[in-house]
Amino acid sequence: MSTPVPQNKVVQWIEYRLPVFSWAIAHGVDYPAPRNLNYWWTFGSMAMIMLVAQIVTGVLLSMHYTAHVDHAFDSVEHIMRDVEWGWLLRYAHANGASMFFVVVYVHIFRALYYGSYKAPREILWWFGIMLLLLMMATAFLGYVLPWGQMSFWGATVITNLFSAIPWIGGDLVVWLWGGFSVDNPTLNRFFSLHYLLPFVMCGMVFLHLWALHHRKSNNPLGIDIKSPKDTMPFSPYCTTKDLFTGTVMLFVLFVFVFYLPNTLGEAVNYEKANPLQTPAHIVPEWYFLPFYAILRSVPDKLGGVIAMAAAILILFVLPWLDTSKVRSARFRPIYKQLFWVFLADCVVLGWIGAMPAEGVYIVIGRICTIYYFAHFILIMPLLGRFEKTLPLPESIHQSILDKSLKSKTGNIS
Ligand code: HEM
Structure with missing residues (x-):
């Protein structure tokens, strides 16, 4: 049964002209969510909270910020x-x-883990990867704005990577900079784009959720919704869960804001940018480290840039590289183990990205880079063919009934 639109006169007047209320109810209240969703399904709404929080704090900051090389730091x-x-x-x-x-x-x-990228959610997945790329671009541009030493040198190193592109690389970098080095035009355009991209992300989130609501959510069992008994209304069941984890997340964030505000930053960025003095180590923010490690693992500049780009772009074809008919790792005993190996590989890459590119760190970085790509190019296609998967439950609601029956008979005996 769907929730009725309130009978209030103003609501009815608007609804007749633009059905925003019925739309909001259909997507925010009545949306049939699988009834077995666990807490891992609340991270999407946490991401939305963070996007809004970043826009609000960013707009307020920009009212006092000056995008000029002589004034930005001050x-x-x-x-x-x-x-x-x-x-x-x-x-x-x-x-x-x-x-x-x-x-x-x-x-x-x-x-x-739960195979949410597999059919029929490929387009939803693509929008997700585009969001990741937009997030990365926005974070990189934002880091340049305080115009500290790491802002300047990070921007110099990363924009210089484009010079590795054959023929057009050199001109491209000059075009990106708006001059012959990272300077005032660069800072100005970075600020402009840093302000713009989060709003592009809002549009992309809309498309992401449109695709989600069209084909409906995946769930921990990875099987399709077969009847209304498999679902429950999004509100209040999912909204309360989302509010709970959203609050916990904000609490953790404020522990950092109030007690450890500079733990994740670089001390050297409290020094004003100086184009004549390179810092001892140029390291990106922690969230770029695995990709930075991949970049440095290839001994050739262009090769490194290609590998780093490929590390993300390969995600676009993942739905076809994974040949398994079964979505959820719960029923894929080998994939379940290899998922954790892959996660560990990414963590080690992150650690390597923070280390100097020398000696044993280079060797470990190269092994982990090879494994990263092997996971997608070799393991996923082969595993889907040869892995013996476990039998899937008949339906979502049946699996819940079986589970509660088991726990009840367990209690009696
Ligand atoms: C700004 C960033 C993002 C926001 C705000 C966002 C938001 C959401 C929300 C609200 C959901 C539904 C709730 C949930 O399943 O957790 C969702 C689902 C999903 N998102 Fe995202 N997302 C973002 C980025 C990404 C990225 C980077 C990817 C992957 C590369 C991705 C892949 C998915 C997938 C596959 C689903 C479907 C989950 C399922 O039904 O099992 N999202 N997203």
């Missing part, structure tokens, strides 16, 4: 010291970026 200090609650806004925004990546990385690994 304007950030001004925000920290003189602007009322400026320190809170800045720390919430800087640490918020990290929290955003934490929840999105968990969100992605959840999708990998």
Whole structure:
């Protein structure tokens, strides 16, 4: 039974002209969510909370920020010291970026574990990867804005990577910079794009959720919804769960904001950008480290850039590389183990990305890079063919009934 639109006169007047209320009820209240969704399914809404939080804090920060090489660094200090609650806004925004990546990385690994990228959710998955790319671009551009040493040198190293592209590379970098080095035009355009992209992300999230609601959510069993008995209304069941984990997430974020605000940052970024002095180590933010490790694992500059780009772009074809008919790792005994190996591989890559590119770190980085690609190119296609999967339950509601029956008879005996 669907929830009726309120009979209030104003609501009815608007509804007749633009059915926003019935639309909101259909998608926010009545949406039939699988009744076995677990807490890993709340990370998408946490990502939405973080996107909104970043936009709100970012817009407020930009009211006091000056995008000019002579003033940017000082304007950030001004925000920290003189602007009322400026320190809170800045720390919430800087640490918020990290929290955003934490929840999105968990969100992605959840999708990998339960096979949420497989048919018929490929387009939903693609929108997700585009969101990841947009997030990365936005975070990179934002890091340049305080115009500290790491801002400047990070921007120099990363934009220089484009020069590896044959023929057009050199011109492309000059075009990106708006000059012959990272300078005022660069900072200006980075600020402009950093402001713009989060709104592009909002549009992309809309498409992401449209695709989700069209084909409906996957679930821990990875089987399709077969009857209304397999579902429950999104509100209040999912909304309360989302509110709970959203609150816990904000609590964790504020532990960082209030007690450890600079733990994830680089001390050297509190020094103003100096084009004549390179910092001892140039390291990106933690969320880029696995990709940075892949970049450095290839001894050739162009090869490294291609490998780093491929590490993300390969996700676009994952739905076809994974040949298994079964979605959820719960019924894929070997994939279940290899999922954790892959996760560990990504963590080790992250660690390597933070280490100097020398000696044993290079060797480990190369092994992990090879494994990263082997997971997609070899393991996923072959495993789907040869793995003996476990029998799937008949339906979502039947599996819940069986489980509760088992626990009841277990209690009696
Ligand atoms: C700004 C970033 C993102 C936001 C706000 C977002 C939001 C959401 C929300 C609200 C859901 C439904 C609830 C849930 O399943 O957790 C969802 C589902 C999903 N998202 Fe995202 N997402 C983002 C990024 C990504 C990325 C980067 C990927 C993968 C590369 C991805 C892949 C998926 C998939 C496959 C589902 C379907 C899950 C299922 O039904 O099992 N998302 N997303």
